Amino acid sequence: MPDRRQPDSPTDDNPFAAPPEGRPDQPWQPRSGGDGGNGDGNGPGDSGGQRGPARWDPTDPVQRRARYALLAGMWGFFFGIFGIPSVGLLLGALALYWGISALRGKPAATTGEPGAPKGLDALGPAARPQRTAAVSGLVTASLAILLAMSSYALQLAYKDFYVCRDDALTKSAELRCNTLLPDNVIGKVLKVPQ
Incomplete structure (x- = not known):
């Protein structure tokens, strides 16, 4: 088996390595421009010098509802398949509500000026995963409600x-x-x- 150790080189960019000889320790600082930008707010992903949220922000109700819609829709669908239609119907209805309110809602970052984009459009490029989660929640919610209603229709028929x-x-x-x-x-x- 060959030796996989590599020689020490001064170009290693290991953030956990000790500083080189003769160089003082530096306090830890968060990285700037983590989205490919150069830290001055003008990198990729920035719009008009103002950066949009690059990740999921749990304090934003629109993003939270989009995730809730996806989770509730999935669980409602599973409960519908496994023969518990009442829970599937409840979770499907909640997912439908959360999905619609996520697609139509106003993010926390928007102050409500006239002409400002509303809903997930106000998030800019960061809206894509949230929109996908909300739409997926709507689809699974519809399936969960369909399964629950068909189960109730069979029991009635x-x-x-x-x-x-x-x-x-x-x-x-x-x-x-x-x-x-x-x-x-x-x-x-x-x-x-x-």
Whole structure:
């Protein structure tokens, strides 16, 4: 196995290394211009000398709602798939509300001058991931609500089967409830297994 150690070179840019001989220690300072700029506010990602938020700002309600919409929509969809439609419906409705309010809301940084961009457009280039999260939340919320409503529609359409199955005290009585189902794909899916 070859030796992977590399020789020490004076050009190493290791921020954790000790300073070279004869050079005093320097106090830690945050990096400036982390978005590719040169620290004077005129680098890439800057608009008009004023930098927009480059990352997620948890204090901004619009960005928070976009993330909440995505999370609630995903969990609502999972609850809908795993057969808990009431929780799926609740989370889907919340995700729908948060997604719409994130797309239409006004960020905390905007003061509300006339003609100023509203919603996620006011964030500039930083709005793309938030818009994606809000739209994804809307899509998953719609799916969660659709799953919950279809589950409730099935329970309403085949109410006799569900009442019979829930009231059955033995396995044979539960199997007799299968006669209340239609002879199609839905009946085969809902059928009590033997």
